[in-house]
Amino acid sequence: MSLCLFGRAVSWKTPQACRRHSTYVAKMRYLFELKEDDDICRKAQSSGMFYLFHSLAPLLQKSGDRYLVPPFGASDLERFLGKFGQDAQKIEQSVLIGCSDQLEAWFALDLGLGNPSGSLQKSEMETQLQGSFTELRKALFQLNEKDASLIATAHSLLHWHECHQFCSKSGQPTQKNVAGSKRVCPSSKMTHYPQMSPVVITLVSDGTRCLLVRQSSFPKGMYSALSGFCDMGSPNHPPRCRVLPN
Ligand SMILES: [Zn+2]
Known part of the structure; x- marks a missing residue:
């Protein structure tokens, strides 16, 4: 039996692997409890x-x-x-x-x-x-x-x-829960959760060299690969990407 964890196929077969998985599950359960x-x-x-x-x-x-x-x-x-x-x-x-x-x-x-x-x-x-x-x-x-x-x-x-100190619906102040996993607006009862921002990172290579870019605001000597944010797509089109120096 195998499980895909963070994009890696891992095996349950060894005792070490079982321990690792049970530790991971215990941590996830505990974090969920703290958030709730x-x-x-x-x-x-x-x-x-x-x-x-x-x-x-x-x-x-x-x-x-x-x-x-x-x-x-x-x-x-x-x-x-x-x-x-x-x-x-x-x-x-x-x-x-x-x-x-x-x-x-x-x-x-x-x-x-x-x-x-x-x-x-x-x-x-x-x-x-x-x-x-x-x-x-x-x-x-x-x-x-x-x-x-x-x-x-x-x-x-x-x-x-x-x-997100204020509710995007009512404009009233929001309150975070103790863990900070969400904010609730007492006025409109809306619950706000931290959003995910899908991104793409691309390494452009000719086999021996790779293309690096930099922004003028980067510290001296700092370069990065190209990256982009996935915009909301229309139903008929895949998400579009805005590509920027990472
Ligand atoms: Zn509100």
Whole structure:
């Protein structure tokens, strides 16, 4: 028997594979529970780990010649929030971004969004946190694959919440659930979910070389393959793609 997981055919036959699959299933079940039950999710925050952002830029720390994204426990985070002039209630703004194999929940929190006046400036936070808030594109080039993937997920979700503070139907303020997997409008009862954006990435090659492109806004030396977003298509036509430097 085999299962197609993330586009890969995997076999159930070995004990290791079975363990891997049962861990995966346990994680998915736990994440589903956290998204559906505010009380369980709030409890998970007290024992979970938090990845910090400022105005959508992730906090990076340098370790030797490489960079990492430091996770903070709830008690450390509360201590830092106190130093930053922010209330521990700020933790309510965090969003669930995953969990470990041991079912330790991971959250992301943006310290820069909705900052009350009187709180510390970004540079002062960086000094306290011994890191630097780094623009996402630059950060992705400096992190390993696992951290880069986690930070990209967190960035997308935080950005979605920032842009969906108000209901698109009634214009009234929306409220996020504890996990941040949805926002609900108390006025019109509409539930808003983060949307998926289908994209295509293409590597153009002549066999030995590949075509790379860059935008003027890219950092020096950064190039990418071509990518495009799939637009909504009409019933008679396949989706159209707008191709841009990635
Ligand atoms: Zn509404």
